[in-house]
Amino acid sequence: ELTEERQKVERLREQNRRLRRRVGGSGREGRRPGVGDVRFGDFGRLEPISREFGLDRGRPIDRYYIEGFLARNRGDIRGRVLEIKDSAFTRKYGGDRVTQSDVLDIEETNRRATIVADLTRAEDVPADAFDCIICTQTLHFVYEIGAAFRTLRRILKPGGVLLATFPGIGQTGCAELDEHYCWALSTLATRRLCEDTFPGADVEIEAHGNVLAAVAFLEGLAVRELRGEELDHHDPDYELLITLRAVKPEGGV
Numbered sequence: 001e002l003t004e005e006r007q008k009v010e011r012l013r014e015q016n017r018r019l020r021r022r023v024g025g026s027g028r029e030g031r032r033p034g035v036g037d038v039r040f041g042d043f044g045r046l047e048p049i050s051r052e053f054g055l056d057r058g059r060p061i062d063r064y065y066i067e068g069f070l071a072r073n074r075g076d077i078r079g080r081v082l083e084i085k086d087s088a089f090t091r092k093y094g095g096d097r098v099t100q101s102d103v104l105d106i107e108e109t110n111r112r113a114t115i116v117a118d119l120t121r122a123e124d125v126p127a128d129a130f131d132c133i134i135c136t137q138t139l140h141f142v143y144e145i146g147a148a149f150r151t152l153r154r155i156l157k158p159g160g161v162l163l164a165t166f167p168g169i170g171q172t173g174c175a176e177l178d179e180h181y182c183w184a185l186s187t188l189a190t191r192r193l194c195e196d197t198f199p200g201a202d203v204e205i206e207a208h209g210n211v212l213a214a215v216a217f218l219e220g221l222a223v224r225e226l227r228g229e230e231l232d233h234h235d236p237d238y239e240l241l242i243t244l245r246a247v248k249p250e251g252g253v
Contacts, residue, residue: 050220058222079131119148149197168239209240
């Protein structure tokens, strides 16, 4: 009899939870659940759904924000353009505005690289050379990040534009992809870096994401698993991705 009573009480509690959720709203919106009412569902596990940033499920969530940033600033991708590792974004967003496309990599084995150099010590790369530099999801691998920033400023032409992105909230490494971060940035840290290494630059820094997008990205979900309005909602307390547009001042060194 005691067991039956306990089962009845548990059923009543569950009905009460469902009723509260129904009153509070349906779907992913509505009133916050109380303590003890949170249901983790597929996230109630110690292993993420994907350890490969969502690459094995589709387009990674951070890529949504990166590509949106580059699309909005496609007009800056013109003249002589430098990109890191490959020229995919130069070709996709620059089109016939690009007169010369260069690729920089530290690895000599990269056949796509037209310039082999370390961004922290790139003395052989000439100053004032590029109209635009696309540097997405790169600088967080560089421990001497300030030195890399100074190199990027030096090799930009006066009036040239740096388009860069940095991880905020997210996975900090992937053994399977042999990726290990030195840094995760915030808008504040990015602004301080620019003040120290890009003095006088016209700088635009934005954060992208929200708590739902951040949780989904941490779990390794893909873009197609969230709705557009869920991805586009901006919450300044949850910086999933940081974007930077910096214009080197005319006459800058």
